[in-house]
Amino acid sequence: MKNHLKRIASPRTWVLDRKETVFTVRPNAGAHSLNFGLALGTVLRDVLKLAQTMAEVKKMLHANEVLVDGRRRKDHRLIIGLFDVLAIPSLKQYHRVVFDKKGRLVLVAIKEEESTFKPCKITGKTVLPKGVLQFNLHDGRNVRATEKANVGDTLLISLPDQKVKKVLPLQEKASVFLTGGKHAGNFGVLKEVHGKEATFLAEGQDIETAKTHLFVVGDSKPLVTLS
Template identity: 60%
Template sequence: MKNHLKRIASPRTWVINRMSNTFITRPKPGAHSLEMGLPLGVVLRDQLKLTTTMGETKKLLNNKEVLVDGKRRKDHRYIVGLFDVLSIPALKDNYRVLVNKKGRLVLKKLDSEESNTKLSKVVGKVVLKGGKTQFNLHDGKNIISTEKAKIGDTFVLSLPKMEVKKILFLKEGVTVFLTKGKHAGHSGILKEIKGREATYSEEGQEVDTAKDYLFVVGKDKAEIKIEN
C-alpha cells in the first residue's frame, strides 16, 4: 500500500475524517514534507468538498484545469503545501494553503488579484558563476538570481512566472507568521533573534519561539491575508 497510508496514522496537520475509511492517498514525495503538505486529491475531496470519491477527483483533474502556483496539475497524489496557491479557473476559485491556530493545514479563499502572489522562504543557497546565486525555497522550488538574500528571508513572487517582486528580510521589526510549534498559525512583530531562538510580539504580549518556525510575511504588515 505504498500509494496509501492509514487515516488514523496520517499527520495531525491534515484536516480529514480519520474514521471513515481505513486508508487515504499518500502524496508523492516532492516539494513539501508529509507533515506540511497534502495530496491534491485529498484537498479537492476532503477539504474543498468538490468531489465525493477519488474516482470523481481524478475525473475533475483530467477534465478541468486545476492549477498549483499557476501550473496545471493532473496527478491526484501531487503534494500541495504551505503557502501554495491553488486555482480552479472554471469555478473562479482561488485558495492559499495556511496553518491555522490548531496547527492544521487549511485552505484560505483568495480573490483573483491576490492569487498572483506567492511567498517562498529561502532555506538554502548555492553561489554560482557570474555573480548569481541559486536560492532553494521551502516549497522545493529553486530560483537563480543576482538578488542578495540569506537563509530565512522571504521572496515575494509573481505567479506563474515566479519572478521576484521584492525580498522580505528576516530582521527585527518585520511581520512574521509561525508555521510550527505550539504557536503555529499565530503572527506578530519580530522583536529579537538570539541564536536558534526568537521573540515576537502578538497583541502586546511577547512570545518565545524557535527561529526556524518564523516565516516573514511582511514589513509593517503582511503582504498577503494570513487570518485563518
C-alpha cells in the same frame, strides 16, 4: 511506497475525519514533507468538498483547469503544501495553503490577484559565476536572482514564472508567520532574534519561539492572506 495511508496514522497537521473511512490518499514524494502538505485529491475531496469520491476528483482534474502555483496539474497524488496556491478559474475558486492556529493545514480563500504570487522562505543559497545567486526555497524550487538576501529571508515570487518581486528580510518589525512549535499558525511582528531563539508579538502577547519556525510574510503587515 504504498499508495494509501491509514487515516488514523495520518499526520496531526491534516484536517481529516479519522473515523470516516480507513484509508486516505498518500501523496507522492515532492516539494513538501507529509507534515507540511496534502495530496491534491485529498484537498479537493475532503478539504474543499468539491467531490465525493476520488473517481470524481480524477474526472475533475482532467476536465477542469486545476492550477497549483499557476501550472495545470492532473495528478491527484501531487503534494501541495505550505503557501502553495490552488486555483480553479472555471469555478472562480482561489485558495492558499496555510496553518490554522491549531497547527493544521487548511486552505484560506484568496482573491484572484493574490493567486499570482507566493512567499518562499530561503533555506539555502549558492553563488554562481558572474555574481548570480541561486536560492533554495522551502517548497523545493531553486531561483536564480541578483537580489541580495540571506538564508531565513523570504522571496516574494510571481507565479508561474517565479520572478522575484520583493525580498522580505528576517529582521525586527517584520511580519512573521510560525510554521512549527506549539504556536504554529500564529502570526505577528518580530521583536528580536537572539541566537537560535526569537520573540514576536501576537495579539498583544510576547511569544518565544525557535528562529527556524519564523517565516517572513511581510514588512509591517502580511502581504498574503493568512486566515
